[in-house]
Amino acid sequence: MSTMTDPPKSEFRLSMLINDTRYRSLTFQVIAAIVIALCIWYLGNNLIQNLRAAGLNISYSFLGDSAGYDINQRLVEYDSQSSHARAALVGLLNTLLVAFLACITATIFGVAAGVLRLSNNWLVSKLMAVYVEIFRNIPVLIWIIIIFTIMTAVLPAPSAFRGENPSSSMLFDAFAFTNRGAYIPRPEFANGLFSSTALNWLLVIAFLIGSWFATREIEKRATKKQEETGERPKTLLLKLGVWLVPFALLMLVMGLTWNIPELKRFNFSGGINVGGPLIALWFALSIYTGAFIAENVRAGIQAISKGQTEAAAALGLRQGRIMNLVVLPQALRVIIPPLISQYLNITKNSSLAIAVGYADITATLGGITLNQTGRAIECVLLLMLFYLTASLLISTVMNFYNASVKLKER
Amino acid sequence: MADQTNNPIAFVADGNIPESPPPARETGVVKWLRENLFSGVANTILTVLSLILIYLLLKNTLPWIFNGVWNANSLAECREILAGKTGACFAVLAERWPQLIYGFKYPVDAYWRPNLAFILMLVAFAPVLFFDLPRKLLLFTAVYPFIAFWLIWGGSILVPLVALIGCVVAGGVFQKFGKNSFAAGFFGAIVVALVIWNIGGALIPESASENAWLSPVPSRDLGGFMLNMMLGVTCVSLSVPLGIALALGRQSNMPLIKWVCVIFIEFIRGVPLITLLFVASVMLAYFFPPDSTVDLFLRVVIMITMFSAAYIAEVIRGGLAALPRGQYEAADSLGLDYPQAMRLIILPQALKISIPGIVNVAVGLFKDTVLVSVISMFDLLGMIRGPILASTEWNGVYWELLGFASLLFFVVCYGISQYSQWLERRLATDHH
Numbered sequence: 001m002s003t004m005t006d007p008p009k010s011e012f013r014l015s016m017l018i019n020d021t022r023y024r025s026l027t028f029q030v031i032a033a034i035v036i037a038l039c040i041w042y043l044g045n046n047l048i049q050n051l052r053a054a055g056l057n058i059s060y061s062f063l064g065d066s067a068g069y070d071i072n073q074r075l076v077e078y079d080s081q082s083s084h085a086r087a088a089l090v091g092l093l094n095t096l097l098v099a100f101l102a103c104i105t106a107t108i109f110g111v112a113a114g115v116l117r118l119s120n121n122w123l124v125s126k127l128m129a130v131y132v133e134i135f136r137n138i139p140v141l142i143w144i145i146i147i148f149t150i151m152t153a154v155l156p157a158p159s160a161f162r163g164e165n166p167s168s169s170m171l172f173d174a175f176a177f178t179n180r181g182a183y184i185p186r187p188e189f190a191n192g193l194f195s196s197t198a199l200n201w202l203l204v205i206a207f208l209i210g211s212w213f214a215t216r217e218i219e220k221r222a223t224k225k226q227e228e229t230g231e232r233p234k235t236l237l238l239k240l241g242v243w244l245v246p247f248a249l250l251m252l253v254m255g256l257t258w259n260i261p262e263l264k265r266f267n268f269s270g271g272i273n274v275g276g277p278l279i280a281l282w283f284a285l286s287i288y289t290g291a292f293i294a295e296n297v298r299a300g301i302q303a304i305s306k307g308q309t310e311a312a313a314a315l316g317l318r319q320g321r322i323m324n325l326v327v328l329p330q331a332l333r334v335i336i337p338p339l340i341s342q343y344l345n346i347t348k349n350s351s352l353a354i355a356v357g358y359a360d361i362t363a364t365l366g367g368i369t370l371n372q373t374g375r376a377i378e379c380v381l382l383l384m385l386f387y388l389t390a391s392l393l394i395s396t397v398m399n400f401y402n403a404s405v406k407l408k409e410r
Numbered sequence: 411m412a413d414q415t416n417n418p419i420a421f422v423a424d425g426n427i428p429e430s431p432p433p434a435r436e437t438g439v440v441k442w443l444r445e446n447l448f449s450g451v452a453n454t455i456l457t458v459l460s461l462i463l464i465y466l467l468l469k470n471t472l473p474w475i476f477n478g479v480w481n482a483n484s485l486a487e488c489r490e491i492l493a494g495k496t497g498a499c500f501a502v503l504a505e506r507w508p509q510l511i512y513g514f515k516y517p518v519d520a521y522w523r524p525n526l527a528f529i530l531m532l533v534a535f536a537p538v539l540f541f542d543l544p545r546k547l548l549l550f551t552a553v554y555p556f557i558a559f560w561l562i563w564g565g566s567i568l569v570p571l572v573a574l575i576g577c578v579v580a581g582g583v584f585q586k587f588g589k590n591s592f593a594a595g596f597f598g599a600i601v602v603a604l605v606i607w608n609i610g611g612a613l614i615p616e617s618a619s620e621n622a623w624l625s626p627v628p629s630r631d632l633g634g635f636m637l638n639m640m641l642g643v644t645c646v647s648l649s650v651p652l653g654i655a656l657a658l659g660r661q662s663n664m665p666l667i668k669w670v671c672v673i674f675i676e677f678i679r680g681v682p683l684i685t686l687l688f689v690a691s692v693m694l695a696y697f698f699p700p701d702s703t704v705d706l707f708l709r710v711v712i713m714i715t716m717f718s719a720a721y722i723a724e725v726i727r728g729g730l731a732a733l734p735r736g737q738y739e740a741a742d743s744l745g746l747d748y749p750q751a752m753r754l755i756i757l758p759q760a761l762k763i764s765i766p767g768i769v770n771v772a773v774g775l776f777k778d779t780v781l782v783s784v785i786s787m788f789d790l791l792g793m794i795r796g797p798i799l800a801s802t803e804w805n806g807v808y809w810e811l812l813g814f815a816s817l818l819f820f821v822v823c824y825g826i827s828q829y830s831q832w833l834e835r836r837l838a839t840d841h842h
Contacts, residue, residue, distance in 0.1 A: 018593075025664045033666055036670065047697055119456070123457050124457070127460050127463070137777075138777070142815055145791075145795070146808075149808045149812065351685065362684060380692065
C-alpha cells in the first residue's frame with residue numbers, strides 16, 4: 001500500500017515574489033510600471049511648471065491664424081494670408097513630392113549601379129565601386145549642400161538668356177535651366193471635360209490606368225495562347241496601340257496646349273518652375289540613396305546561387321531571359337526588405353530640405369511656423385506625428401508587397 | 411605483327427614537340443584587356459564611355475588641385491596669385507584650420523587639451539578594437555571618459571574624480587552582490603553610485619573651478635570637427651549598452667516591458683533625426699526641473715543616443731533571432747538563470763553576428779552628427795556654412811571647404827567600415 005502525501009501546502013511568502021518564477025515576472029512588471037509612472041509624472045510635472053512659468057499653454061488654435069509668409073514651391077493654392085495649417089499642408093505635399101521623386105530615381109540609379117558593379121567589365125565595376133564608397137561614406141547633408149552649390153554656381157542666371165547673342169539658350173526653345181531652378185513647359189487643356197484642372201488630370205490618370213489593365217489582359221491572353229499552341233503571338237503593336245490611341249484621342253478632345261516659359265523682365269514666367277532647392281534635394285537624395293540601393297541590389301543578385309543561372313542556361317534561355325525569369329524574381333525577395341528601409345530613409349532624409357530652403361513640412365511647420373508662433377511643443381509633436389504616420393504607411397504598403405513576392409512554401 | 415617489323419619506320423617521335431607559345435592575344439596584358447575591357451561590343455562601348463568620364467573628371471580637377479594656393483589671406487589674394495589660371499584656394503584650410511577643427515570659441519592656448527584627449531582616445535580604443543593587445547589596457551579605457559571630460563571641459567578635477575569614485579565603488583558593489591543575484595548587484599550599484607555622486611557633488615565647493623589648473627570651457631564653445639568626433643564617440647558608446655537593453659526588452663516575455671520597448675524603438679525609428687534634434691533644442695528644456703540649466707550639448711547627446719540606441723536595438727534583435735533555439739535551451743538546461751544565460755551564452759554569440767550591423771549604425775550616426783549644424787551648433791559643417799563662408803575674406807570658396815569636409819568624413823567612415831570587415835573575418839569561427 002502506498003501512501004500518498006499531499007504536496008506541501010505552499011502558503012504565500014513575500015520572498016516568493018522574487019524567487020518564484022510564477023510571480024517574479026509579475027513583480028518586475030509592477031516595479032517597471034511604477035518606475036515608468038513616476039518618470040511620466042516627474043516629466044509631466046516639470047512640463048506643467050515650466051509652461052506656467054513661461055505663461056504658455058498647450059493649444060493648437062494657432063494653426064488657424066494667418067501664416068504671413070510666402071512659399072515659392074507649392075502644389076496647392078497658398079498665399080501669405082493663408083493659415084498655418086495650410087502652410088503645413090503645402091509643406092506636407094512638398095515632402096511627399098520630393099520623397100516620391102527621389103524614391104523613383106534612387107531606384108533607377110541604384111539598380112543600374114548595382115548591376116554594373118557586377119559587370120565583367122573591370123573598369124566599369126571599379127568605377128561603380130568608387131561611386132558607392134564615395135557616396136556612402138560622406139554625410140547626405142554635405143551632398144545636398146554640394147549639389148545645391150553646383151546648381152547655383154554653375155548654371156547661368158536668367159539674364160544670361162537675354163539679348164541678341166545670349167550666352168545661354170533654352171533647350172529646344174522650351175526648357176530653361178537657370179540658377180533659380182528649371183523652367184519646363186506646362187501642359188494645359190483648352191477645352192477640358194471638367195471645369196477644374198485637377199479633375200481633368202484625374203481623367204488622364206484614369207485613362208492611363210485603364211491602358212495598364214488592358215495591357216495586362218493582352219499579356220494574359222498571349223500567355224494562355226502560348227500554353228495552348230506553343231506559339232506566343234506578337235503583342236507589341238497591340239500594346240502600343242492600347243497605350244497611345246486612347247491617350248492621343250483624349251488629348252485631342254481636351255485640346256492639349258503647352259504653356260512654354262518665356263523670359264520676362266527679370267525672370268522666366270509661364271511653364272512650371274521646378275525650384276533649385278527641389279532639384280538639388282531630389283538629385284542629392286537619389287544619388288546618395290542610390291549608392292545604398294546599389295549595395296542591396298548587388299547583395300541580392302549575389303545571393304542567387306550560380307547553379308540557378310547555369311540551370312537556366314542549360315534549359316536554353318537567353319542571357320536577358322535568365323535575368324528576367326530566373327535571377328531577378330528570386331533576387332527581388334532579398335532586395336525588397338532593405339529597399340523598403342531605403343525608401344523610409346529617403347522620406348526621413350527629405351527633412352534636410354531645411355538646409356537648402358526647400359519648403360517641406362520641416363521647413364514650414366517645424367521652421368517658420370515654430371519660430372513665428374513659439375509653439376515649440378505643438379509644432380514638433382505634429383511634425384513627429386506626420387513622419388511617424390508616413391513611415392508606418394510606407395512600411396505597411398511595402399510589407400504587403402513583400403508578402404506577395406515571398407517564397408510560398410507549403 | 412610481321413608486317414610492321416618488316417616495314418621500315420620513317421619517323422619515330424622520341425620526345426615531345428616543344429610547346430609553341432600561346433597566341434599573343436591569349437596572354438598577359440592583352441588577354442586581360444580582351445577579357446576584362448573589350449570582350450564584346452557593349453563592353454567596349456562601356457569601357458570607352460568610362461574612359462571619357464574619367465578623363466573629363468581628371469581634366470577638370472587635377473589642374474585645380476595642383477595649381478592650389480596654400481598661402482594667402484583672402485580669396486582676392488588667392489585670385490591675384492593664380493592670375494587667371496584655374497586653381498584651388500586651399501589657403502582657407504591653412505588659415506582657418508583651428509576653426510575647422512576646434513570651432514571659433516575654444517580658447518587658443520587650450521588646443522593641446524583636445525589634441526591630447528584625441529591621442530589618448532586612440533590608446534583607449536586600441537584594446538577594445540584589437541583584442542590581441544594585453545587586457546590590462548582596458549583599465550585605461552575605463553578611466554578614459556573621465557580624463558577626456560576633464561581635458562576638454564577643464565574646470566575642477568574634483569568633478570570627474572567624484573564621478574570616477576562613484577563608478578568604481580558601484581563596480582565593486584556589483585562584483586560583490588552580483589555573484590548571488592544579478593538584480594541585487596545591479597540595483598545596489600546604481601543606488602550606491604547615485605549616493606556617492608550626490609554627496610560628492612555637494613562637497614565640491616562652488617569656487618573649485620574658478621582657479622582650477624585647467625581653465626573651464628563651457629559646452630557652447632565646443633565646435634568644428636572636434637564636436638562631430640565627440641558627439642559620434644559619446645553617442646555610439648552610450649547607445650550600445652542601451653541598445654542591448656532595448657533589444658533584450660523587446661524579446662522579453664513580460665508584456666509590459668516588451669511593449670514599452672517596442673513603442674520606444676518604433677517611435678524613434680519612425681521619425682527623422684532632425685525632429686529629435688528640434689526636440690533637443692526647443693522642447694527638451696521644458697521637461698527638466700524649472701531651475702535647472704541642462705546645456706544644449708547634453709540635450710543633443712541624450713536625443714542622438716536614444717536615436718542610435720533604437721537602431722542598434724533592431725540590429726541586435728536580428729542577432730538574437732539568428733541564434734538557434736538550441737542555444738537558449740542549452741543555457742536553460744545547464745541551470746543558468748536569465749542574466750547568466752544572456753551574459754555567458756546568448757549575448758557573446760548574438761553580438762558577434764551583429765557587429766557589421768552595429769558598425770553600419772555607428773558610421774551612419776557619425777555622418778548624422780553634421781545635422782546639429784541645422785540647430786545652430788557650430789560643428790564642421792556649421793563652421794563652414796556659418797562663420798567661414800560668411801566672412802568677407804573667404805566668401806565664395808565652397809569647393810575647397812566642402813571637399814575638405816567630405817574628405818575628413820570619408821577617411822573616418824571608410825576606415826571604420828574596413829575595420830569592421832577585418833573584424834568579421836577575424837571573428838569567423840566557422841570553416842568554409
